Amino acid sequence: MLESSSVLLFIVFVLIFVLLLFTVLIRKNAAAVALIWHEIIREKITNFIMNQSKEQRILDFVLQNAVRGDPCSVVDTIDKYCSQKEWAMNVGNEKGIILDKTVEEVNPSVALELGTYCGYSAVRIAQLLKPGARLLTVEFNPKFAAIAKQMIEFAGVHDKVKILEGPSEEIIPQLKKKYEVDTLDFVFLDHWKDRYTPDTILIQECNLLRKGSVLLADNVIVPGAPEFLNYIRNNPRFQCTNYPSHLEYMKVKDAMEKAVFLG
Structure with missing residues (x-):
């Protein structure tokens, strides 16, 4: 029950920000649209699905693919x-x-x-x-x-x-x-x-x-x-x-x- 409530709250959260994105689109502010999409909507969805922050994903990618000490x-x-x-x-x-x-x-x-x-x-x-x-x-x-x-x-x-x-x-x-x-x-x-x-x-x-x-x-x-x-x-x-x-x-x-x- 608690898990279902959390999912519902998350969906509501996403819908609110989608509405915000739509509002900004109407105002034709491309920069704000891009930032809202990447920094709020997409990031929150990915964090929720992966149970991990974007910053941790960046670090993990570096640790796995970059050269240490370079x-x-x-x-x-x-x-x-x-x-x-x-x-x-x-x-x-x-x-x-x-x-x-x-x-x-x-x-x-x-x-x-x-x-x-x-x-x-x-x-x-x-x-x-x-x-x-x-x-x-x-x-x-x-x-x-x-x-x-x-x-x-x-x-x-x-x-x-x-x-x-x-x-x-x-x-x-x-x-x-x-x-x-x-x-x-x-x-x-x-x-x-x-x-x-x-x-x-x-x-x-x-x-x-x-x-x-x-x-x-x-x-x-x-x-x-x-x-x-x-x-x-x-x-x-x-x-x-x-x-x-x-x-x-x-x-x-x-x-x-x-x-x-x-x-």
């Missing part, structure tokens, strides 16, 4: 899974190339990532870091952090990466004393979009930027970070560059925003 193989394997099997909110290869070039240009000694998720971009950044450099990556969701830890260790870059679990607004003020950060050379923003602006302000208030520090923000078009774009582009302390691209593993238009701190 970060490029890990990144390529995640891209293969997410482009052919299930969409996931990694930065993806197209925007990943923009990320790579930015990291190479900055050549950071200390980098900060806000939003670890499964560890895709952490692996991507870490493999480009010079000897002795380090990446601090912040993840609010403990389940994602656990997946990322295994992903980073499998890729062989765990000596360069430290995962910090908790809200970004609590961890950022701790960076100087607790994690011995003087200033940040590079910051990658890829967490909750409504945290982009307050966390950028907080990073400045904590004196974590130096002249030449670079911020790179993902998904500034989809899901979108209009408040952040308005703030950063109208701030005389930053010089901005926009990089048009596409939403990870889709043809939906997206972009990344680079902001160089002028001091």
Whole structure:
């Protein structure tokens, strides 16, 4: 009886989101439709059937198909899974190339990532870091952090990466004393979009930027970070560059925003 009730509740849940999808379709918002389908409806159905999270399925695929200790193989394997099997909110290869070039240009000694998720971009950044450099990556969701830890260790870059679990607004003020950060050379923003602006302000208030520090923000078009774009582009302390691209593993238009701190 309880099992039948659970199935019924799940069917009702799916029907509600199908209705939501239909509503968005009427409004012709293709990006929102795609995200609702992949992130809510399809994922929830698959999780229910397999009794396993999408993030665990990504990790399992990497463990079974990638080469241990080879970060490029890990990144390529995640891209293969997410482009052919299930969409996931990694930065993806197209925007990943923009990320790579930015990291190479900055050549950071200390980098900060806000939003670890499964560890895709952490692996991507870490493999480009010079000897002795380090990446601090912040993840609010403990389940994602656990997946990322295994992903980073499998890729062989765990000596360069430290995962910090908790809200970004609590961890950022701790960076100087607790994690011995003087200033940040590079910051990658890829967490909750409504945290982009307050966390950028907080990073400045904590004196974590130096002249030449670079911020790179993902998904500034989809899901979108209009408040952040308005703030950063109208701030005389930053010089901005926009990089048009596409939403990870889709043809939906997206972009990344680079902001160089002028001091």
